[in-house]
Amino acid sequence: MTLAKICGLTTPATLDAALRHGASHVGFVFFPPSPRHLGHDTAAGLSARVPGSIARVGVYVDPDEDLLQRTIGLVDVVQVHKVTAARAADIRTRFGRETWVAIAVRTQADLAEATGHVGAADRLLYDAKTPPGAALPGGMGLRFDWSLLDGFRHPLPWALSGGLDPANVADAIARTGAPLVDVSSGVESAPGVKDVDKIAAFLKAARS
Numbered sequence: 001m002t003l004a005k006i007c008g009l010t011t012p013a014t015l016d017a018a019l020r021h022g023a024s025h026v027g028f029v030f031f032p033p034s035p036r037h038l039g040h041d042t043a044a045g046l047s048a049r050v051p052g053s054i055a056r057v058g059v060y061v062d063p064d065e066d067l068l069q070r071t072i073g074l075v076d077v078v079q080v081h082k083v084t085a086a087r088a089a090d091i092r093t094r095f096g097r098e099t100w101v102a103i104a105v106r107t108q109a110d111l112a113e114a115t116g117h118v119g120a121a122d123r124l125l126y127d128a129k130t131p132p133g134a135a136l137p138g139g140m141g142l143r144f145d146w147s148l149l150d151g152f153r154h155p156l157p158w159a160l161s162g163g164l165d166p167a168n169v170a171d172a173i174a175r176t177g178a179p180l181v182d183v184s185s186g187v188e189s190a191p192g193v194k195d196v197d198k199i200a201a202f203l204k205a206a207r208s
Contacts, residue, residue: 008036035192089120128162166201
């Protein structure tokens with residue numbers, strides 16, 4: 001069965017909806033430019049609601065040491081965007097957390113980056129590459145051409161992200177064979193505002 005992560009959760013009600021409807025992973029964003037960014041106290045309150053059977057994923061963009069030190073105790077998995085393989089490996093070794101590295105994809109050539117993270121990451125997250133100058137590296141509702149993954153030999157466990165929503169996630173899984181799917185803006189009513197009904201619909205579709 002395909003696993004599913006609901007990312008960018010910010011309230012107890014939406015977190016509880018993700019847990020109730022079968023998310024395997026829940027994501028907390030630690031990146032101030034994002035409308036989904038959490039302060040430490042809010043994140044701590046949400047983190048404490050998550051049962052041990054569900055993985056708490058901290059989402060970071062080229063994080064500094066202070067941010068990691070302050071928040072690492074709240075998460076089980078570190079998901080990093082815009083970092084080198086060496087930086088990911090350092091974070092993974094020093095903090096002892098499962099580490100995911102996001103690969104921004106627009107063309108076949110972008111997938112070549114994947115092999116460089118063997119030994120540095122535990123999972124790769126294929127996400128849609130955002131436009132040059134975009135404020136965010138993800139969570140913008142963009143998707144890439146899933147056919148780019150046809151025949152691709154994944155060097156590590158992986159997840160599919162970028163532009164997924166309740167209407168297309170079943171097709172995405174069928175098309176790519178993704179073992180894990182990740183959604184953020186696709187279950188929102190406005191940027192940063194999760195919708196409990198969309199969360200339920202997404203998780204139901206992912207199971208189908």
